[in-house]
Amino acid sequence: MVDPYLRQSPLAHMHLNTRPVSTDATVWLREEPFRTQIVLRGNADKKPFRDSVESAVGCALPREPNSVTGPTDLNDGTRILWLGPDEWLLVAPVGNEQQLMETLADTLTKFHAAAVDVSESRTVLSVGGPSASEALAKGCSLDLHPRSFATGQCAQSEIARAHAIYHKVGEDPVFELYIHRSYAEYVWMWLEDATGEYVPVAEG
Amino acid sequence: MLSIPCPWCGPRDETEYSYGGEAHIVRPEDPQALSDREWADYLFMRANTKGAHRERWVHSHGCRRWFNVERNTATNEIIAVYKMGESPPGDGTGGDGAP
Numbered sequence: 001m002v003d004p005y006l007r008q009s010p011l012a013h014m015h016l017n018t019r020p021v022s023t024d025a026t027v028w029l030r031e032e033p034f035r036t037q038i039v040l041r042g043n044a045d046k047k048p049f050r051d052s053v054e055s056a057v058g059c060a061l062p063r064e065p066n067s068v069t070g071p072t073d074l075n076d077g078t079r080i081l082w083l084g085p086d087e088w089l090l091v092a093p094v095g096n097e098q099q100l101m102e103t104l105a106d107t108l109t110k111f112h113a114a115a116v117d118v119s120e121s122r123t124v125l126s127v128g129g130p131s132a133s134e135a136l137a138k139g140c141s142l143d144l145h146p147r148s149f150a151t152g153q154c155a156q157s158e159i160a161r162a163h164a165i166y167h168k169v170g171e172d173p174v175f176e177l178y179i180h181r182s183y184a185e186y187v188w189m190w191l192e193d194a195t196g197e198y199v200p201v202a203e204g
Numbered sequence: 205m206l207s208i209p210c211p212w213c214g215p216r217d218e219t220e221y222s223y224g225g226e227a228h229i230v231r232p233e234d235p236q237a238l239s240d241r242e243w244a245d246y247l248f249m250r251a252n253t254k255g256a257h258r259e260r261w262v263h264s265h266g267c268r269r270w271f272n273v274e275r276n277t278a279t280n281e282i283i284a285v286y287k288m289g290e291s292p293p294g295d296g297t298g299g300d301g302a303p
Binding site: 065066083084085087141142155156157158161163 | 214216219265267
């Protein structure tokens with residue numbers, strides 16, 4: 001893990017927190033940097049492995065493709081996103097990587113499994129508001145309609161040809177996109193462009 | 205654009221996948237015992253099928269798993285999708301294996 005004082009968001013140079021906020025836009029964007037992210041690999045067919053992870057992390061391993069387990073509010077604990085039949089992404093609030101890695105290291109010694117801290121590899125871009133699905137659809141081949149992409153579901157796909165993990169966290173809707181940090185600036189600028197039409201232009 | 209059903213993630217656009225060539229090519233048990241011609245056969249020679257073709261794909265922008273697809277190379281119809289290690293359904297002609 002990177003020492004916190006060296007840590008810099010991939011969008012730090014854009015000074016997002018100094019920008020004006022439009023209150024009547026129907027879509028909003030936000031960066032949520034530095035989230036704890038750990039990739040876990042292991043054999044989910046083995047019940048002892050599933051049980052150990054569940055007791056160490058506090059929520060069960062999702063086995064249904066593209067599903068998520070864990071609390072709705074990230075501050076209440078750790079979420080687990082399904083990435084593959086033997087691969088998961090553990091997501092926790094900022095600053096939990098060391099404690100979580102130590103817990104997993106103690107738990108996983110008995111199993112053929114791996115846990116890798118990848119917190120620095122991706123940043124999270126939140127896209128929300130009534131027009132969020134419509135804006136994302138410009139660069140996404142997934143069907144984001146609630147009938148096929150339910151709240152609490154995740155999917156790995158592309159956004160404007162860049163790899164992304166989608167997680168629908170809110171009914172409004174609110175999507176969290178996990179974007180590799182080298183693509184973060186590109187995706188942010190693409191999103192600004194794609195959502196521009198939903199932000200009313202100030203008159204005068 | 206093809207819509208390919210990943211055995212785990214369901215139907216996704218072709219752009220999320222990468223193609224892996226012909227499926228079910230088994231590496232010889234003892235390469236040392238092969239003649240150059242047999243080894244070259246294994247390395248380079250592939251069927252150039254018109255019609256039902258069993259091939260490998262990887263869901264590279266999704267779950268990153270390899271799987272097998274039986275596809276009609278003339279019409280691009282996806283006849284079957286099955287996981288690695290599973291035996292292919294049908295008789296390889298695009299039919300259901302019935303005589």
